[in-house]
Amino acid sequence: MEEKWRYLPFVLTSILSFLIGFDIYGARGFIEGFLHHDISGIMELLISFLLMGIFFLLLSFMYVLKQGFDFSFLSKSFVISALTITILFLIFFTISATRSQVYLRVERIECDQYLNVTEAEIKECPELWKAVQYLLSTNETCYHAEISAKEGKEVKKFLEKRGDYISFNGMCIRVSLTYAD
Incomplete structure (x- = not known):
């Protein structure tokens, strides 16, 4: 059972990356402070994936220090993180596409x-x-x-x-x- 739960931190950090990237914590204001408004939407997407990568590296480093290097686990963790954030984006864009403003x-x-x-x-x-x-x-x-x-x-x-x-x-x-x- 412990085997399945060790992927949970990677899923949670992907969710956190998505939320931070999509202005839940004021990322849009930070982005627009030094970029053009026209690309702020793209930057939110990129920042979410960048944050996911940073969180993944930090969690991977902590895992390697604790458990030792396991390429299989790290590759599965990366795929799980990437799939989690991609699914969140797809859900978000699907919902926003159905709501015509x-x-x-x-x-x-x-x-x-x-x-x-x-x-x-x-x-x-x-x-x-x-x-x-x-x-x-x-x-x-x-x-x-x-x-x-x-x-x-x-x-x-x-x-x-x-x-x-x-x-x-x-x-x-x-x-x-x-x-x-």
């Missing part, structure tokens, strides 16, 4: 070309109506919100029919959608 951005701008829309047309998209109401009632020039995939499709249809630049109650508005990668 759509972000709505509505800006009050000055523009020359626009399409006048009515209240009834805007009310076809409740989130867009909410954004326009927010801009009308406040002194803000921009509205951001995460919306559902269904609502995103409705806004996309609205934009395809009417364009990105619309005018409502004398206010020129640019509407855009952003999708999470």
